Amino acid sequence: MLQHLFTANQVIPGPAGQQIRDGAVLFQDGTILAVGPREAVEDLASPTAERRNFAGGTILPGLINCHVHLVFDACGAPARAAAEATHAELADRADRLLRSGVTTVRDLGDRGGLAIQFRDQHFRGPRIVPSGPPITVPDGHCWFLGGAADGEPELRARVRQNAELGAEVIKVMASGGQITPNSPSLWESQFTAAELAAIVDEAKKAGLPVAAHAHGTDAISAAADAGVATIEHCTWLREGGGGYDLRDDVAAKIAERGIFACVAWPSDWRGFMNRLGSARAEQVVSRFEWMTEHGIRMIPGTDAGAGNSGFDDYAGALQLYEHLGFDRGHIIEMATTTSAEALGVGDTTGQLTPGLSADLLVTAGDPLADLTNLGRLELVTFKGRPAALQAR
Ligand SMILES: [Zn+2]
CATH class of the missing domain: 3.20.20.140 (Metal-dependent hydrolases)
Incomplete structure (x- = not known):
């Protein structure tokens, strides 16, 4: 099956403090294969992988x-x-x-x-x-x-x-x-x-x-x-x-x-x-x-x-936590990794890590610099499939 290699200015795997500058996510059949610095992940990708670069973008978990x-x-x-x-x-x-x-x-x-x-x-x-x-x-x-x-x-x-x-x-x-x-x-x-x-x-x-x-x-x-x-x-x-x-x-x-x-x-x-x-x-x-x-x-x-x-406008709801004084990395962790753990689905989603579902967001800007960027989406994938292509 076709591999997909997404590269971006930044990858946020989920847990606070783990952002990767110039990062990449490789996935296949709806499952994440690799996450890390661009060059390291590119080395793992098959030559036929479909490649998309999001310059200035950030990839993070759904x-x-x-x-x-x-x-x-x-x-x-x-x-x-x-x-x-x-x-x-x-x-x-x-x-x-x-x-x-x-x-x-x-x-x-x-x-x-x-x-x-x-x-x-x-x-x-x-x-x-x-x-x-x-x-x-x-x-x-x-x-x-x-x-x-x-x-x-x-x-x-x-x-x-x-x-x-x-x-x-x-x-x-x-x-x-x-x-x-x-x-x-x-x-x-x-x-x-x-x-x-x-x-x-x-x-x-x-x-x-x-x-x-x-x-x-x-x-x-x-x-x-x-x-x-x-x-x-x-x-x-x-x-x-x-x-x-x-x-x-x-x-x-x-x-x-x-x-x-x-x-x-x-x-x-x-x-x-x-x-x-x-x-x-x-x-x-x-x-x-x-x-x-x-x-x-x-x-x-x-x-x-x-x-x-x-x-x-889920991004708008998350801004409440910024108002309460939570830092942005922590808020992203809450809405991804922590929530997955709380719901008992942490072995399926909530982080960008090999073996989990390719549930991805690509934002146009950096949500760690401005949380409203969580609402400026370039792409959403669910189990590796772009949501936009599935619109009714
Ligand atoms: Zn209710």
Whole structure:
């Protein structure tokens, strides 16, 4: 099969601090064969390799969006969108993610396994790590997606059902949320600690990690105790809803157990902060700093589809972390290598290293000099195939 040799001004393999000046990536059959300085990699390439040089460009791993909903339409009517979602709509949203540089997504909630079926029928990318219907309580957050269960035996049965549907992660709504009328408040726990532990235990039997949606500190703490892999939103709301409850012991526990936090803010996070007002926005920033100081590892995601969060402009969403003071190399690592590890796909994607999938971005400029360059894409490949050539 034909080899492909991409050369560029710079290659960023993924982990922070590893950039290669005048670098190259060699791949074949969708798999990376070699990454390194141009001359060294050129020596390994077959004489017939297809060669492309991106002068002034940077090659880096495809980005990972750790929190999306392909069945939602970003128009604020999630129940209707999920009920009426078509394959063509999911394909359009997947294409938009791919064109914004996202080659892997974790879909954290569909209806009836729609995103799972879509994964099995849609091959041009991005890679989809789906949860199926999120587990919730009767009339609880997102009950309309079909994942409600009452009591431990039903919860365990739900986990097994999602596993049988082909889920690669179990999503549980540990606290209330915003998009379901007449359901528990954001800060309110939907499950007991014992119920969360049963969900994690049943998921473990199926070989699956658990992602817990949790806004309230009590729900966050219970999810951490239960041994979830990631905490979504992780808002630290006080019981009763009066402000934040930043508990050092809970943060330390999350960090110690290697649980990742995905705050899932949209690409238009600036608009979100404006609506919060400067005082609360500052509180939010200090909350993120406090999490980082405790050693909690954050992974980026956008909750695309929910609220008004769109499927384009992932680069814009990543700028939030620059605003929070993360350096650009670290942000790229978070959106590639760290996210792949958190999602359990680190042996497939998330780094430019031999043996992994040729999920590549080529940016026109240097994202380490200016993060907005992550949105100036010359090429995206998924399993070695250029996304642009696969446009519908
Ligand atoms: Zn969500």
